[in-house]
Amino acid sequence: MKQLILISLLFIFSLPAVGQINIDTCQSKAKANYPLIKEYELIAKSTEYTLSNANKAYLPHISITGIGGYIIGGLPTVSGPGQLGNEPSKFQLIGIGQINQTIWDGGATRSQKDIAKASAEVEKASVDVSLYSIQERVNQIYFGILLIDAQLKQLEILTENLNLNLKKVKLSKENGLAYQTDVDEVKAEVLNVEQKKIEFYYTRKGYVEMLSLLIGEKLNDYVKLETPLISNSAENMNNNRPELNLYANQLKLAEAQSSMNKVNNMPKIGLLGAGILLEPGIAFGASDFNSLAVVGLSASWNTDGIFRSSNNKNLDKIRMEKITNQQETFLFNNKLELNQASSAIEKQKAIITKDDEIIRLKTAIKKGYLTKYDAGMCSMNDVINAVNKESEALSNRDLHNIQLLMSLYDHKTINGN
Template identity: 65%
Template sequence: MKQFLLFFLIFGLSTAKGQITIDGCQEKAKANYPLIKQYDLIAKSSEYTISNANKAYLPQVSVTGIGGYIFAGLPEFSSPGSSSGDPNKAQFIGIAQVNQIIWDGGATRTQKEIAKSTAEVEKSSVDVSLYSIRERVNQLFFGVLLIDEQNKHLDILNEELKLGLKKVRLSKENGLAYSSDVDEVKAEMLNLEQKKIEFNYTRKGYVQMLSYLIGEKLDENVRLEKPMVSESVNNLNNNRPEMNLYSYQLKLIESRSGFNEVSLMPKVGLIGAGVLIQPGLSFGQSKFNGLALAGLNVSWNTEGLYKSKNNKDLEKIEMEKITNQQDVFLFNNKLQLTQANSDIEKQKAIIAKDDEIIKLKVNIKKSKQLMYDNGICSMSDLLSSMNKENEAIGNQALHNVQLLMSIYNYKTISGN
């Protein structure tokens, strides 16, 4: 029992691993596309920008040193009865200043919000670019499935022709058929081989391109799993990544508008300053060597008052531009969805007639076979009826795959 369970587990894992699904291919293609690296770069860039914004509340220190030679000194002061010495022409002045922001009017908070919104916009832009890969995967995946269906029915027809060839050869040996009948069957079999060669080379190219997209080596004879999807697409919401992009672009403008409010606010901080003069300045009995002071610093730039209304109008215009872009996208997307839904309905209507067509073609072939066996019709007529029967059966399978492709195309256009 343990050996059986182990075998079942290994077989199940190997089978699951061997399944190539369209959803799996789309995820692998997205992960393999070089643009995917942008996500990490955007995250790191946003992290550094926010970190820099947080440093605005750290003390800001500035130090200035001035050294030189005084050609014309400052006036000297001396008390009565005291003598003035020779002034020192070499002079050094050092100035140090420390600023500590207490409140910056919300500038730091706004910068962090802008950094976050900018990162969301950039990530959404990458999402939009990566989404186009889904269409490429769909085309290649369903292209392989369509070829597989064609090959499957060519194989069935080829087996039927082999049986027919045996019967015709036997009839020829008994004097009931012509050698030209044998040649016609052989020629038809060669035509099938040509079609299979063409299909197989096309399939090989599709598989190679799919392998390159997903970054995984696929055998040229790999079998793809036919997707199981619901035929009802009318209740799907629009989940295209473009919708997130427009939303984050509007949010970014709202974040930037915070600077308009910040410009109207005063800035409050602490200030400390020190001045060192070496040698000092003599004022008679006293000598000035240095100065230190500290206090509260309040600044208010009125420039924002003059630009506030224009800035708000500009922000409103920018938001209207983005809203207009969103409306244009939704309009075009609605047209695409209407066309895709029309394709789905068309495929359903075509499929509804396939069973009846196949039934009639089967009856015609049986009739032609009976007529040929009785020497009433030619081998060409019989082969033609066989081809048309196979074509009808192949078309039914082809239409089923095309319906799946149309449904998946609708889901891709709607972002589902």
């Protein structure tokens, strides 16, 4: 059964890659799949309704009031000379209608629209910040899979070398130049390598499943990921982090809100129409008074805001200073992260410069041990160790290259590019 499992896994690893995907596609799909993406549409609809409400400020405002009741004390009557006044009805109905048409509201409508637009931009920028974290998660999983692929590639090369040695030692045993223990040592090492392949395979499978969940698309377990192409230089990049756009929009919103202080201190001018209906009317001698209509200009001025104007200005100033302080704090921390990422890049570059020389030496050592084994001057265990050391050196080179690429991408992501 164990042999059947190993043969099946070997067949799986020998299969060609099914499908291919790159990191940019993964990031785009992950953002589109994230539930928060729906916020953009909701913000747009909310802003549309808010602006529509603000535009209706200049529509006529109509109010109608009706009052009906029993007059306890009665209403006075006026009669002409020699005439008796009629006793007014104890039941009275009073109707009051009023219509107001705003001519100038001191800029309130314009300020409300500016605040609505600025608020929408702040909300969208906040969504951008939240979605940007998805990019970092995609990077971690994507490069994790690439690291596993690099390890599996070297394990395949190691398996080939061990199988060649296994054939060689079997032939030597048949000719009486080697022992069964030599054959068993190589077989045991082949099984160790196959065991590592199994571990890497299931780890990769879990990473692919996580990537599938992020992008909202089922990926085949053997999907091939393209290695990203990126410049080895991380310098001269503009900082395009979405947080900076958020702070800029928050300042615009604070400025729009501060404009309301001035608007609240301005008078409001409009047209006024009012009518009064009395039923039954009030008798004034030979005539009755039962209706009245008034048309003219209206002006109102609330001076309460004038006394608070100074404090409100100071509060607006403090609000803007807080936003600026948050921006400076973010840039400070961001700079620390960029310096750390730059140090990681330089470290990886320095390590990689030694990899080729190490590989050259480990390969020469392995060949030397193979020659010694043929001459009976060392054991098969020494040969296996030398083969493993060479494989480790090759694996480290691939690992360091992927780590450098990952560090470059981290720097790019931290800088918002």
